[in-house]
Amino acid sequence: MPSLRIPNAPYVVTPISDVEIVSGEEFNLNVSENFGDMNEDIDSYSAEGLPEGLTIDSSSGLIGGTPTESGNFRVTVTVEDTAGGVVEDEFNIDVEPTLDANDYAALKAFYNSTSNWRNASWDVSSETPPPASVVGKWHGVTVRGSRVTEIDLDNTEWSRVWRKLVKMSDNALSGTIPSELGSLSELQTLELNDNDLSGTIPSELGELSNLSRLQLNDNDLSGTIPSKLGDLSNLIDLHLNDNSLSGTIPSKLGELSNLIGLHLQDNSLSGTIPSELGDLKLWMLYLYNNSLRGTIPNSINVPFSSFHNPPYLETQIDDQEANVGEEFSFNVSDNFGDINNNINSYNASGLPEGLTINSSSGLIGGTPTESGNFRVTVKAGDARGDAQDEFYISVVEPTLDANDYAALKAFYNSTSNWRNASWDVSSETPPPASVVGKWHGVTVRGSRVTEIDLDNTEWSRVWRKLVKMSDNALSGTIPSELGSLSELQTLELNDNDLSGTIPSELGELSNLSRLQLNDNDLSGTIPSKLGDLSNLIDLHLNDNSLSGTIPSKLGELSNLIGLHLQDNSLSGTIPSELGDLKLWMLYLYNNSLRGTIPNSINVPFSSFHNPPYLETQIDDQEANVGEEFSFNVSDNFGDINNNINSYNASGLPEGLTINSSSGLIGGTPTTDGSFDVTVTVSDKTGRSVKDKFEIEVLPPYPITGTSEDDMLQGTEIKDIPIGDSGEDILKGGKGHDILNGGDGDDMPIGGDGDDMLIGGGGKDILKGGKGADTFVLTPGQGWESIRDFEDGTDSIQLEGGLSFADLQMTPLPGNLGTVIEVTASKQALAVLWGINSGSDELIGAPDLI
Numbered sequence: 001m002p003s004l005r006i007p008n009a010p011y012v013v014t015p016i017s018d019v020e021i022v023s024g025e026e027f028n029l030n031v032s033e034n035f036g037d038m039n040e041d042i043d044s045y046s047a048e049g050l051p052e053g054l055t056i057d058s059s060s061g062l063i064g065g066t067p068t069e070s071g072n073f074r075v076t077v078t079v080e081d082t083a084g085g086v087v088e089d090e091f092n093i094d095v096e097p098t099l100d101a102n103d104y105a106a107l108k109a110f111y112n113s114t115s116n117w118r119n120a121s122w123d124v125s126s127e128t129p130p131p132a133s134v135v136g137k138w139h140g141v142t143v144r145g146s147r148v149t150e151i152d153l154d155n156t157e158w159s160r161v162w163r164k165l166v167k168m169s170d171n172a173l174s175g176t177i178p179s180e181l182g183s184l185s186e187l188q189t190l191e192l193n194d195n196d197l198s199g200t201i202p203s204e205l206g207e208l209s210n211l212s213r214l215q216l217n218d219n220d221l222s223g224t225i226p227s228k229l230g231d232l233s234n235l236i237d238l239h240l241n242d243n244s245l246s247g248t249i250p251s252k253l254g255e256l257s258n259l260i261g262l263h264l265q266d267n268s269l270s271g272t273i274p275s276e277l278g279d280l281k282l283w284m285l286y287l288y289n290n291s292l293r294g295t296i297p298n299s300i301n302v303p304f305s306s307f308h309n310p311p312y313l314e315t316q317i318d319d320q321e322a323n324v325g326e327e328f329s330f331n332v333s334d335n336f337g338d339i340n341n342n343i344n345s346y347n348a349s350g351l352p353e354g355l356t357i358n359s360s361s362g363l364i365g366g367t368p369t370e371s372g373n374f375r376v377t378v379k380a381g382d383a384r385g386d387a388q389d390e391f392y393i394s395v396v397e398p399t400l401d402a403n404d405y406a407a408l409k410a411f412y413n414s415t416s417n418w419r420n421a422s423w424d425v426s427s428e429t430p431p432p433a434s435v436v437g438k439w440h441g442v443t444v445r446g447s448r449v450t451e452i453d454l455d456n457t458e459w460s461r462v463w464r465k466l467v468k469m470s471d472n473a474l475s476g477t478i479p480s481e482l483g484s485l486s487e488l489q490t491l492e493l494n495d496n497d498l499s500g501t502i503p504s505e506l507g508e509l510s511n512l513s514r515l516q517l518n519d520n521d522l523s524g525t526i527p528s529k530l531g532d533l534s535n536l537i538d539l540h541l542n543d544n545s546l547s548g549t550i551p552s553k554l555g556e557l558s559n560l561i562g563l564h565l566q567d568n569s570l571s572g573t574i575p576s577e578l579g580d581l582k583l584w585m586l587y588l589y590n591n592s593l594r595g596t597i598p599n600s601i602n603v604p605f606s607s608f609h610n611p612p613y614l615e616t617q618i619d620d621q622e623a624n625v626g627e628e629f630s631f632n633v634s635d636n637f638g639d640i641n642n643n644i645n646s647y648n649a650s651g652l653p654e655g656l657t658i659n660s661s662s663g664l665i666g667g668t669p670t671t672d673g674s675f676d677v678t679v680t681v682s683d684k685t686g687r688s689v690k691d692k693f694e695i696e697v698l699p700p701y702p703i704t705g706t707s708e709d710d711m712l713q714g715t716e717i718k719d720i721p722i723g724d725s726g727e728d729i730l731k732g733g734k735g736h737d738i739l740n741g742g743d744g745d746d747m748p749i750g751g752d753g754d755d756m757l758i759g760g761g762g763k764d765i766l767k768g769g770k771g772a773d774t775f776v777l778t779p780g781q782g783w784e785s786i787r788d789f790e791d792g793t794d795s796i797q798l799e800g801g802l803s804f805a806d807l808q809m810t811p812l813p814g815n816l817g818t819v820i821e822v823t824a825s826k827q828a829l830a831v832l833w834g835i836n837s838g839s840d841e842l843i844g845a846p847d848l849i
Contacts, residue, residue: 008038009085015076016091022131023070023097023146027054031077032061034089041082049075051095070097070132097132097146104129106180107141107148114175114197147186154215155194172196177216179204191215193239198442201240205227215239217263225264227252237261241286246266247286248815251276253651263290265306273307273339289384290414292339310385311338317378317391321370323398325433326446328355332505336380336387343380344769350376352395367445368395379780396449398433405430407481408442408449415476415498448487453518456495473497478517492516494540502541504529516540518564528553538562542587545569550588552577566590566607574608574640576600591638612639618679619692625672629656634663637681638690645684653678653697672699774849777802777829779822784830791835795849796820804845818843 012218013036020026035042045061053068054076063075073093076133080086099107108124111117119139123130136143139311144152155172173195181190182204188211205214206228212235221243222711229238230252236259253262254276261284262277269290277285278299285300288308292503314337320469322328336343346362354369362380372395379388409425412418420440424431437444443451456473474496482491483505489512498520506515508531518540526546530539531553533777537560546568554563555577562585563578570591579600586601589609597608615638623629637644647663656667663681675695682688775786778799789796802822809830810819817833820843835843 010035010037010042010079010081010087012087012089016089016720018092020094020096021067023051023067023095025098026064026066028062030060030062031056031089034077035061035079037079037081037085039081039083042079043082043191044080046078046080047075049073051093051640054093062842067093067095070095099129099132099135099143099148101129101145102185103146103148103181104135106178106183107135107138108149108644109178109180113178114173116172116174116196118172119163122517125478142189143667144186148184148185149210150189150191151181151184152189152191154191155193174198176200176274177202177205177221181205183750184206184208186210186650188234189215191211192219194218196220198222201226201229201245205229206231208232210234212236212258218242220244222246224248225250225253225269229253232256233258236257239263240267242266246270248272249274249277253277254279256280260284262286272587273297273300288534294339296339307339308382308384309339310379311336311343311382311387312514313337313387313389319392319394322352322393322395323433323446324354324368324371324395325444326398326448327365327367329363329365331361331363332357332378332389333379335389336362338380338382340382342382344383345381345511346378346388346454347381348376348378351372355393368393371397372393400430400433400436400444400449401447402430403484403486404447404449405436406441407479407484408436408736410479410481414479414700415474415829417473417475417497419473440745445487445489449485450487450511451487451490451492452488453490453492454496455492469498475499478503478506478522479503483504483508485509487511489535490514490516493520495519497521499523501525502527502530502546506530507532509533511535513537513559517544519543522546524548524649526551526554530554533557533558534559536560540564541568543567546745547571549573550575550578550593554578555580557581561585563587574598574601594638597640598784608640609683609685610640612637612644612681612683612689613640614689614691620696623653623656623669623695623697625669625697628666628668629695630664630666632662632664633658633679633681633691636679636691639683641683643683644681646682647679648679648682649679651675653695656695669695669697672697777820779825779827779829783828786830786832789832789835791843791847794847796830796843796847797849804848809843 012034012468014034016031016034019029031045044058045056046058047063048054050056050063051067051069051071051073054063054065056063059824074090075093076088076090078086078088089399093562111122111124113156121139123138132143134144135141135148140151140153153173173192176199177192177197179202182202184600185208187208189551190208190211191213193215198221200223201221203226206226209232214232215237217239222245224247225240225245227250230250232427235256238259238261241263242265246269248271249264249269251274254274259280260282263283263284263286265286266289269292271292272294273287273296275297278297283304283645285302285305288306290309291310291312292309293314300598313335315335317332317335320330332346342752345359347359348357348358348364350368351357351364352368352372352374355366357364373394374395374408375390376393377388377390379386396738412423412425422438422440433444433447441452442449454474463781474493476498477500478493478498480503483503488509491512492514494516499522502517502522504527507527510533512533513535514537522544523546525548526541528551528663531551536557539562542564547570550565550570552575555575558581560581561583564585564587566587567590570593572593573595574588574593576598576599579598583603584605586603586606589607591610593610594612594613614636616636617634618636621631633647646660647658648660649658649665652658652665652673653669653673655670656665658665675697676692677695678690678692680688680690773794774797775784775789775794776797776799777784779802806823808821808823811819812819812831812836817831818835819831820829821827822829832843
């Protein structure tokens, strides 16, 4: 029976399911079962979109082969029958890649070079790479396509907690990092931190050009940091901290232009911090707890950083030499360094007795008291640790410096009255310094004399008595050889009986800080060379017999705070240069200083009291009897403190006095002659100065008449009118005058003063006027008519050897007056008009002089 054919197209029986296959693995899928045809006359199968390596058999519909590429492929299968009918279906072929062979080799090498894999997910038993998806499920491995992009096998506590939550075993890997990891060219993250890995960091890791995070911290890695890590141009974060890495920080790390975090702390890195790191845009830089040295480059400025490193030994400490009894000083701080400059402690063991170390500065100092060779260990530390070094200090027992011994010997031999017998200068060669250091008053440092203290004050004598040490009262001179004690700091010879001058050689003692020569019998001048003692602090030269001026060169003693020159015989002015000093004490009193105190001198404790002085000799003076005289002597005297408070004078002429406050000598002399006057000027303390001069007082100047009849008029001062011959009228005026009428019949009229009236030859009329007048009567000169004799006030002076007993008083008739006659010759000498011989106004012996 013939068959019946009904034309129908092929159809899809069931849609083709999506499939997943592995690149490189053989694959077969027959799609014919997914299609049907009513007439069963399907003629061909075709497919579009198949992965490389796969084909479809057009007769059977078998898709097969080995895919050579990975990816997701949308495949369209077309089925056609003999009648031309067609049907299509689509499905996806997801071709999963196999792991890259190099990456698999790297993982296999890493697995085989390490141990302690507590997580068993890794399986590297296959000789060929497994599927990438399988490797992607290995613990800590991330795969993209066929390439490994992350290895995260850190063993931090956080990661262990996380793995426990997801039921993933943790590891504590040991072993080494294989160089093969450098072939993981697509690797972006490598985290192997917090394990027990050892060995070195392979330089091949520097070939991981895509790496952005490298975390190898907290292992036991050693060796150096490979410079090749500087080629990781995409690296953002580098953690190599907490290992045992050594060597220097490669400067090539400064080429990691994308780096923001660099963690190298807690290693054993040395050397300096490369300045190239300052070229990076870092946010975090941790270099602490290494052995770095030098300084932190100024170019490095990072928001979050720490550079704290322990101190380090910069240079070996040299062996040292010291002397017993000699001050020793040596600073070890220069031998150590600290990158943060924060060394906060130094200590030393094994130091000789007498030496210590300053824990803050590193200064080893003191005075060793024992000899020997000492091995010293010094440590310099900060909060991060310490560094140490060892060296030797050789301490020897020195002999005294030869020059110093010669100076002491010269001093001993130039002085006497040594009541303390500890000094022994009998040796021709210098004795041991320690022996000299036991001599009374001598201090020795090493081989040099630094102090001589032989003061003999009461306090020092009491102290020596307490320690059973004899005291001295040295006499003799100070030898110039003391100027050779170049290390001498103190020279105290005060309160002895030393004499002579101060040697200028003492000005060569450049280290001298205290010179005390006071309370001796020293004389001469103060040597100007003492102004060279640049370290002098205290200078005592007081209570001696020093003379001359104060040297202006003392104003160069820039460190001087006490200058004591009182109780000497110094003269001249106070040098203004002393005002340049920073003195606290300046005592210049009880000298013979003159001038003024310079304004530049301003000292808290001072005394300048000096006695008044004679500025210039007082010139001799002339005065006239009866003439007012005035002369001030104050300009002839001076006082450095301007405190003259009294003037007095002895030997002044009658009528002159001195004003005790102003020094003005004034008045009207009443007696002529030459007078030696002594002026004494005193200050408030009772000290004084004297000067002598002469005042020549001249007698009154005579007013002499002529042979004619004259009228001679005196002045207000003492006058001596002399009438000469002729009938003269003489008027004395107001002064204490002497009126001499001369030979004629004259009329001397005395005036207001205490006058002396001499009639002379002739019959004269004498009027004394006011005052206590003296009428002179001379035998053989004529008789005088005395008109105003005042009994009890005026006087009669007898010449020619007459006395009262030689006279006879005869009253005039009518009691008009009394005639005075010489009894023997009956010569009338004068008539005293108005003097009544019968009254109480009788002339008696008291009226005659």
